[in-house]
Amino acid sequence: MxxxxxxxxxxxxxxxxxxxxxxxxxxxxxxxxxSLSGSNYYIGYFLLVIGxxxxxxxxxxxxxxxxxxxxxxxxxxxxxxxxxxxxxxxxEKGRVQxxxxx
Ligand SMILES: [Zn+2]
Numbered sequence: 001m002x003x004x005x006x007x008x009x010x011x012x013x014x015x016x017x018x019x020x021x022x023x024x025x026x027x028x029x030x031x032x033x034x035s036l037s038g039s040n041y042y043i044g045y046f047l048l049v050i051g052x053x054x055x056x057x058x059x060x061x062x063x064x065x066x067x068x069x070x071x072x073x074x075x076x077x078x079x080x081x082x083x084x085x086x087x088x089x090x091x092e093k094g095r096v097q098x099x100x101x102x
Contacts, residue, residue, distance in 0.1 A: 001014065001035070001036050001037070001038035001041065001086060002014070002015035002033065002034070002035055003015055003033075003034040003035075003036060003086070003087070003090035003094075004021065004023070004024075004031045004032070004033055004034070005031060005032045005033075005034055005090055005091060005093070005094025005095075005097070005098070006023035006025060006026065006028070006030060006031050006094075007030045007031065007032070007094075007098045008023065008026050008028055008030050009023060009025045009026055010091070010095070011025060011091060012034070012087055012090035012091045012094055013025075013087070014083075014086075014087075015033065021033070032094050032097050032098060032101075034090050034093050034094060034097070036086055036089055036090060036093070038082060038086050040078060040081075040082035040085070041078075041079055041082040041083060041086060043078055043082075044074075044075050044076070044077070044078030044079030044080075044081075044082060045075065045079055046075070047071050047072070047074055047075030047078065048071075048072060048075035048076060048079065049075075050071055050075075051068050051069075051071035051072035051075055052072070054067070054068050054071070055068050055072075
């Protein structure tokens with residue numbers, strides 16, 4: 001997972017390709033690129049995909065619905081939570097790098 005940390009805003013965001021080094025908040029290029037491992041994030045996504053696929057494959061079988069709903073909800077919670085955790089990690093890492101560069 002690529003993140004960009006902005007020294008001016010003291011904030012981080014998930015890197016969008018083709019956006020270059022520009023901060024999405026202030027538009028300046030005073031940023032640091034960071035790379036973080038986001039396995040939890042992908043696990044969450046995986047559960048979401050499995051849940052959605054199961055829903056389609058099973059054609060909404062009422063007996064399977066609770067299982068599908070749980071995998072969708074858990075997948076969503078994991079991906080949202082890990083996204084927040086990753087963002088905080090990116091901010092911390094960005095601060096450390098910004099200090100070491102200064
Ligand atoms: Zn900024």
